[in-house]
Amino acid sequence: MNHSIKKVSIIGLGALGVMYAEHLSQKINFEDLRIIADQNRIDSYKEEGVYCNGEKCHFNYVAPDAVVEPADLLIVAVKYNQLQEAIQAVKHHLGENTIILSVLNGIESERDIAKVYGEKHNLYCVAQGMTASKVGNQMTYKNKGMLCFGELDENKNSEKVERLKKFFDEVEMPYEINNQMAIKLWSKLMINVGVNQTVAYFGGTNKIIQKESPEREMMIAAMKEVQIVAEKEGIIIEDKEIDYWLEIMGSLNPDGMPSMAQDVEAKRYSEVELFAGTIVRLGKKHSLSVPVNTEFNRYFNELEAGY
CATH class of the missing domain: 3.40.50.720 (NAD(P)-binding Rossmann-like Domain)
Incomplete structure (x- = not known):
């Protein structure tokens, strides 16, 4: 019917x-x-x-x-x-x-x-x-x-x-x-964990992650943590997904800001629980070290506790 x-x-x-x-x-x-x-x-x-x-x-x-x-x-x-x-x-x-x-x-x-x-x-x-x-x-x-x-x-x-x-x-x-939305959802989570959190953490705009820099390195490290956690959850995110997102990043307005950076600037509660929070929880579940997301989780939770 x-x-x-x-x-x-x-x-x-x-x-x-x-x-x-x-x-x-x-x-x-x-x-x-x-x-x-x-x-x-x-x-x-x-x-x-x-x-x-x-x-x-x-x-x-x-x-x-x-x-x-x-x-x-x-x-x-x-x-x-x-x-x-x-x-x-x-x-x-x-x-x-x-x-x-x-x-x-x-x-x-x-x-x-x-x-x-x-x-x-x-x-x-x-x-x-x-x-x-x-x-x-x-x-x-x-x-x-x-x-x-x-x-x-x-x-x-x-x-x-x-x-x-x-x-x-x-x-x-x-x-x-x-x-095959399972892979798609994890891939989108990976880019959010990387870009949203990194730009918000450094209080910058998209341009800080568009060129070789310590910020870009941190972003890629955060994305790799999603990749290793996803694999333990039965989802394989190939390296080419990271390359794909880096290419997309390159095309963004350098002066633009992802939503999480906008949230921090406006002192609104962010989606840290959905991003770093998810990776830290799953890292614990699988006994994996996820230092970058652990730091993001700490930083944004402390920041928002002061609102």
């Missing part, structure tokens, strides 16, 4: 949440796109507005306790430290055939969601290639990038993948299908 995607719910209006919500709001009916938020947030969104590239967004906000028809697609776009709260807040939006797409970084969020709602709703996803930043209620982006999604370890498209593909074609959402 074909359950086509009509109703979409999104939780989290950070840079990605706003970008995808704004895109979908142009393509589907107003009432078919629901932004889930608590009443305080809804009030402030309505009062202050939410802006995307300078244009005011018109969204349909619903509180977590509102009785609604289940979503065909639920996009989770909160920060990791809000994930547990978000998992509870979306419960009225879950139906038998709801597909859940988490656009969070790292490898933990889908596991956390599956613990509560089961594995059957998850499709795995990496948001890549976007250049977006959000300051206050203003989100700006130059490039929407794409959503790379699929199953963890399959050879062909599952029924869920086909359903999402059909919908993304209809709404002209840029995407790529990859049914």
Whole structure:
């Protein structure tokens, strides 16, 4: 039986949440796109507005306790430290055939969601290639990038993948299908662990890791720690993945900053738990030494304890 995607719910209006919500709001009916938020947030969104590239967004906000028809697609776009709260807040939006797409970084969020709602709703996803930043209620982006999604370890498209593909074609959402998402997720974690944390640690911009330097060495060392931990978890990240990311790094705006550096500058809690925290935990589990991520973990946790 074909359950086509009509109703979409999104939780989290950070840079990605706003970008995808704004895109979908142009393509589907107003009432078919629901932004889930608590009443305080809804009030402030309505009062202050939410802006995307300078244009005011018109969204349909619903509180977590509102009785609604289940979503065909639920996009989770909160920060990791809000994930547990978000998992509870979306419960009225879950139906038998709801597909859940988490656009969070790292490898933990889908596991956390599956613990509560089961594995059957998850499709795995990496948001890549976007250049977006959000300051206050203003989100700006130059490039929407794409959503790379699929199953963890399959050879062909599952029924869920086909359903999402059909919908993304209809709404002209840029995407790529990859049914070996386990490697993809670890590879994206590796780049975040390297670039995000290194640039934030040194309080610089992208240019400090684009040329041979002690900072770049530290970044590569942090990435190699992800590689050795991943192997113990049964995921082989080849050296060419590191080379691929170094090439991408080279093409970034030298004066730009990854999200974690933006967080540190704004004294917001960062995703250190998702990056270094994950590698330190798995290092302990497999009795591996991960000195660079141990240092990142120490530094950012101490820094944020002072906020």
